[in-house]
Amino acid sequence: MTTMILHSPALALAPNGDGLWRKGLAASLAVALHGAVAVALMLGWSTERPGVDAPRVMHTQLVVLPAPAPAPVPTPEPVAAALSEPVVIPVPTRPTVDPQVQAQKLEKAALARKRVEEKKLEQQQQRMATEQRNRELEQLRLSQERAASEKARAAVPAPTPAFDSRQYQPLSKAAPDYPERALDKNIEGDCSVEYTVNTQGHVENPKVLEGCHPLFIRPSLAAANTFRYQPRIVDGKAVAVPAVRNTFHYRIK
Numbered sequence: 001m002t003t004m005i006l007h008s009p010a011l012a013l014a015p016n017g018d019g020l021w022r023k024g025l026a027a028s029l030a031v032a033l034h035g036a037v038a039v040a041l042m043l044g045w046s047t048e049r050p051g052v053d054a055p056r057v058m059h060t061q062l063v064v065l066p067a068p069a070p071a072p073v074p075t076p077e078p079v080a081a082a083l084s085e086p087v088v089i090p091v092p093t094r095p096t097v098d099p100q101v102q103a104q105k106l107e108k109a110a111l112a113r114k115r116v117e118e119k120k121l122e123q124q125q126q127r128m129a130t131e132q133r134n135r136e137l138e139q140l141r142l143s144q145e146r147a148a149s150e151k152a153r154a155a156v157p158a159p160t161p162a163f164d165s166r167q168y169q170p171l172s173k174a175a176p177d178y179p180e181r182a183l184d185k186n187i188e189g190d191c192s193v194e195y196t197v198n199t200q201g202h203v204e205n206p207k208v209l210e211g212c213h214p215l216f217i218r219p220s221l222a223a224a225n226t227f228r229y230q231p232r233i234v235d236g237k238a239v240a241v242p243a244v245r246n247t248f249h250y251r252i253k
Contacts, residue, residue, distance in 0.1 A: 147210075147211075150209070150210050150211060151210075151211040169229065169230045170227060170228070170229050170230075171201065171228040171229060171230055172226070172227065172228045173223075173227050173246075174223055174226045174227075175223065175248075176216075176219035176220055176222065176223035176248055176250075177219050177222075177223075178219070178250060178252075179215045179216065179218075179219060181215055182213070182215045182216070182250065183252065186252060187213060187215060187250075188250055188251055188252055189212070189213045189216060189250050190211070190212070190247055190248065190249050190250065191208060191212035191213065191216040191217065191220040191247065191248045191250065192208070192209040192211070192212065192245055192246070192247040192248075193206050193207065193208055193209070193220050193221060193224045193245065193246050193247075193248070194206070194207055194209055194243060194244065194245045195207070195224055195244055195246075196240055196241065196242045196243070196244065197229045197231075197232070197240065197241040197244050198231075198240045199231050199238040199239060199240055200231060200238075201228055201229040201230055201231045202228065202229075203224055203225055203227050203229075204240075206221050206224040206225060207221075208220060208221065209245075213250075216248065216250055219248075220248045223248065224246060227246070229241075
């Protein structure tokens with residue numbers, strides 16, 4: 001820049017009087033420009049283009065710290081046994097019991113226990129008496145039922161099986177004589193007789209069953225002994241028939 005000012009053609013063609021003035025002015029301008037450039041350089045001015053700042057990157061790292069050690073358990077300091085006076089524990093004293101009062105209590109307890117035992121014994125006796133009475137009533141009922149059953153069975157002649165009725169049948173059955181004493185006293189009744197029909201059709205071992213009036217026993221047995229039957233035949237042979245029953249009905253007309 002200084003060179004351009006000093007060798008400018010316009011300044012070279014100027015007259016001599018003004019040439020000196022112009023040279024001095026150019027020199028002063030050059031000095032001023034140099035000073036301005038020096039000041040700019042000192043203030044940090046640069047002709048280069050400013051560079052682009054690189055992006056900042058933050059790096060992180062996971063750090064695992066070890067678990068803290070457990071704090072030590074403080075050990076209790078031994079406590080010095082304090083010297084003190086011995087403690088006296090009072091022992092409770094049993095109250096004195098009057099022997100007479102104690103004897104009365106024992107006597108009352110014995111009486112109460114005796115009453116309880118007597119009550120239990122009484123209840124047991126009552127229970128046994130009730131059971132005995134129930135047994136007697138049950139036996140009486142059974143005996144009455146048995147007597148009624150036997151009486152009904154004696155009044156109704158036992159049915160003869162169908163296959164037996166074809167093989168042995170009564171041929172003659174005479175009615176018994178009515179006892180005169182029973183007629184005089186107007187006594188009526190039934191009498192059942194049980195016997196065996198032998199192989200000839202005759203009656204053997206006749207006997208009177210229960211429920212027969214004493215006045216009808218003899219005529220019933222006499223009439224049964226006169227019965228005749230057709231013998232029972234099994235496989236072509238005559239056999240005896242046991243437990244044959246017949247009931248005589250004594251009625252006054």
